[in-house]
Amino acid sequence: MKLTIPLILALVFLAGCTQVEITNYDECVAAGNPIMESYPEQCMTKDKVTFVNENAVVCQDNCGDGECAEMVCLAIGCPCAETPETCPIDCNEVSI
Numbered sequence: 001m002k003l004t005i006p007l008i009l010a011l012v013f014l015a016g017c018t019q020v021e022i023t024n025y026d027e028c029v030a031a032g033n034p035i036m037e038s039y040p041e042q043c044m045t046k047d048k049v050t051f052v053n054e055n056a057v058v059c060q061d062n063c064g065d066g067e068c069a070e071m072v073c074l075a076i077g078c079p080c081a082e083t084p085e086t087c088p089i090d091c092n093e094v095s096i
Helices: 005-018 025-030
Strands: 042-043 051-052
Touching: 025 042, 025 051
Parallel strands: none
Antiparallel strands: 042 051
16 A cells, blocks of 8 residues: 555656657647647647648639739738649640
């Protein structure tokens, strides 16, 4: 009985000391860390390591709409910039 109490206290102490390594945004959020009010969203660990939500949609993909949008605004919801490499359907140069 005398050995049981110190053993239980040691196990509780060790369980509280284990840390899970956080390697991405989803793990950061799941660990209960705060989400910063930014776009795209960012999560900061207790060690001040920041992870960006890579799944956040920053621009609207309009590839295939018949217009090559090479010049676009940089606000949330603006169309994504299109080039012959990123949207060959709309930005294919026709040689005359």
